[in-house]
Amino acid sequence: MKDLEYYKIERAQQWREELRKNLKAKDRTSLDRCQMVEQDPMQRNTNFSEVNLGISEEIAYNESRRCLDCADPTCIDGCPVNINIPKFIKKIELKDFLGAAAILKETNTLPAVCGRVCPQEKQCENSCFYTVKLAKPPVAIGFLERFAADYERNSGKISIPEVSKSNRLKVASVGSGPAGLAWAADMARIGYDVTVFEALHEIGGVLKYGIPEFRLPNEIIDFEIENLKKMGVRFRPNFIVGKTKHFDDLRNEGFKAFFVGSGAGLPNFMNIPGENSINILSSNEYLTRINLMGAIRNVNSDTPAPNGKVVAVIGGGNTAMDSVRTAKRLGAERAIIVYRRSREEMPARIEEVHHAIEEGIEFLNLHNPIEYIADEKGFVKKMILQKMELGEPDSSGRRKPVPIQGVTETIDVDVVVVAVGVSPNPLVPSVLENLEVTKWGTIVVNENMQSSIEDVFAGGDIVRGGATVILAMGDGRKAAEGMNKYIQEKFAEKK
Secondary structure, three states: OOOHHHHHHHHOOHHHHHHHHHOOHHHHOOOOOOOOEEOOHHHHOOOOOOOEEEOOHHHHHHHHOOOOOOOOOHHHHOOOOOOOHHHHHHHHHOOOHHHHHHHHOOOOOOHHHHHHHOOHHHOOHHHOHHHHHHOOOOOOHHHHHHHHHHHHHHHOOOOOOOOOOOOOOEEEEEOOOHHHHHHHHHHHHHOOEEEEEOOOOOOOOHHHHOOOOOOOOHHHHHHHHHHHHHOOOEEEOOOOEOOOEOHHHHHHOOEEEEEEOOOOOEEOOOOOOOOOOEOEEEHHHHHHHHHOOOOOOOOOOOOOOOOOOEEEEEOOOHHHHHHHHHHHHOOOOEEEEEEOOOHHHOOOOHHHHHHHHHOOOEEEEOEEEEEEEEOOOOEEEEEEEEEEEEEEEOOOOOEEEEEEEEEEEEEEOOEEEEOOOEEOOOHHHHHOOOOOEOOOOOEOOOOOOEOOOOOEEEOOHHHHOOOOHHHHHHHHHHHHHHHHHHHHHHHHHHO
């Protein structure tokens, strides 16, 4: 990250000083935070169009005026990819919207994506001066990021980050999710010959298969990927590193180092009686069939998604919210979240829970499934739920759910989606004998994101075991820095 002295110098630029003089701090803090324009809840829960509709130029300008352009920009500390947040916002206040987008792309490969799916309320906005010092709603950093990125895309005047002269050194990413894309952008900027290998038929990883289009439209992802292609990044879909070709094969083809961003696509189940019944499936499978395989667009799909009148989703994270809101859109009369803790302790974004409530999602909190009952053909028809109460806090800091002995409830269900977490993709560890992994299957890395095999770096869910898009991107950027240092030192030794 750039040090505070750098940001002080940037802040002292005349155009920023003029903006601060034009509106005093006390007048800025008196302005109200803007609101996102949204589809009507009872209309959007029947379609897959984007829920959040964005903000106008006027709203963006007014919101940008709330930013105090702090001397110590703590919001940047809260951003895993270290976006120069005050500077891009001040560009919006100057009504230089294209300039704002260009600043975002200096450090963020996917601004239109991050503006939609990042948990800003836990990161940059949680570090905003308004939140920390004034106990007021923070500047809507996420809304403004989305606005700037969307404005540029709609204008057709796209800025492509500058790349250095090619050094002709080949490097590769295993996986095209957010970690791999962020890594690819930074390596391309430095001048490397970058190839991204993707096992699936479409590029984007979890952005494509895991997040529904009502939250993140595919056209947004495709647009960001096209920009990477213009930077010289090559993409190879339908290519499983370790199966299509081994790492050694790629080394023999001249690849100097690898970034593993293969994610955490191995679903977890609860291992309770009846869990193998038909129409009980993981959230990964459910969302992939719908988001990536076209199950909702083609009734003759080879990978249809089961529909039901009563769909229960087990879990309380963002994936659970995506699954249950998807079920509602597919026509479920009752779409239910079953979660063993209280609603206040759900790890899902506040916005996602709020949207789910508006859309008619039911919540069975302090309930946990203990058994499924199938009909004579093997299809799930009922689930037995253990009622829970909250005990003392556990290692996560949340109060531990404790069963209320002998108190259960049985409900009818047609489809059950299990969203209780994921485990790292096991393929790469299985084909690299000397790769150090944890007992959970995550790859062990050092401070530079380098693994126990010197030319293999890793980041994102394959290291963290499950995290946000922006944290994965932060890992990708850190790995690019570490890999560049490794390659330069390695070649310096040979010289």
